[in-house]
Amino acid sequence: MHDQELILRLQRGDEWAFQLMVRRFRKKIFSIAFGMTLDAEESQDIMQEVFLQVYRTIGDFRGDASLATWLHRITVNRSLNWKRRWARRFKWLHVSTDSTDGQPAVEPESDLPSPEIRVANAQTRRQIDNALKMLPDQARTVFVLREIEGLSYEEIADAIGIKLGTVRSRLFHARRRLKEILQPLMEKEE
Amino acid sequence: MRYRFRCLLVLVVLTLSWFVTADALLAQESCRISVDTILAARNDTVVDPQLKRHIGELQSMFNYTSYRLLSSESLNLSVGQSGMVSLPGDRRLKITPQSIHGSRADIALQMMKQKRTVFETQVQLLNQGSLFVGGPTYQNGNLIFKISSAY
């Protein structure tokens, strides 16, 4: 179903259209939320909140952006709000890559048979999480939308409500920061 | 559904308006005048069954012991239109509604015996109300004319 028709049906309170929208965008919204929060449970809650907000406010949707852009916008805002909320509660714990007792700091969750691969995966996960957490919110948001969702600069600008130049600038700063964080790894690989 | 509801509401308002204004609207056209001729006497205690409904009223006003309904006549008269009712003893009552307004009707009454006018009177008769005109002797008693109006 085309976006316009979907929106019209949603505005009429069509339950089936709502179901279709949830099915179409659920993974996308979860992915963005997870990229920003790195918390699967919270990402699920954010996903629900996004859909419920859409259900409540679809009547106000003027169609000045695509449905996807509007969903991106809501998801980013909710994810940032989550971060701010939990930052006050100090939920984010600094997870060290160096474990003093020789055991990995975070239990790996993988169904791969090889323990070495599981450990490697766990380390990679930690590296990614730590590196992302070190990015400022604004840079991280742009980076997540670009690298996870593959949005163009224009789409990112629409989703966050910033200028094209600002998108480029923030993306540049995100990658610069990541390069600094990943520098030791880069030297190790060579 | 919304349309039917509105129609119902309009109907209710119109019905209410009719109840409120019906008196004023209909009263101006015509009225129904009834004249019951009653023979009241003291030589017996017969009460005409047709007067059973009015016996309480009659006994509260008069101290006769018997009441007989001699005649009952009704006229539908428009404003300005005269009607004549024949009464016992060669009497006639000419009735002319002159105006009908609010709860009263202005009625001109002319009582005649043979060809002579006995009296003329202008009365304001209450809707569903009555005027009792009595006194003339007849047979063993007195005649009482109950003049009622309805509009």
Add this chain to the structure above:
Amino acid sequence: MTHPYADACDEIRLDRYLDGDLDAGEMAQMEAHIAGCLQCRRQLAALTAFSHNLRDRVHDAANSVDFVALEKQVLNKALRQYRSRGGLSRFIASLKYTIPATVTAGLMLFFAYSNYVLKPPPLPSAIINSFTGSMSSVMIFETPETRQTILWYTEETDVESEPNAV
């Protein structure tokens, strides 16, 4: 021909190269530079690997989610929301008709009560405005409680008269 920027490391340009935001000419220059620049190759590799791992990370997290159950939860919550909101809205909308209907019914009851239940004080059944005639006597009475008007007259030609008829 060697382009003036071919040997210079340009982080911004590298970024745009990563995003495919260079035109054909710029792309060729960048590729030529990368081929000869270890630092840029390292940075490119690291960023590309990072992005790849990040996408895998997100993909793995998404795969562990029961989206079917989540979808049901969302739908139920949305319907509950709709019903409670709808009920309220419907209630408010119905007031548009309920209030005038109630007022009308109230007015009708008031008039009915006033006219038929509450007995107003009786008015005189008849008011004599004028009276002329040739008779012996005339009396006009009004009964005290029901205010029934009685006009009692004695004709001049009457042989018998009843002075105590009333």
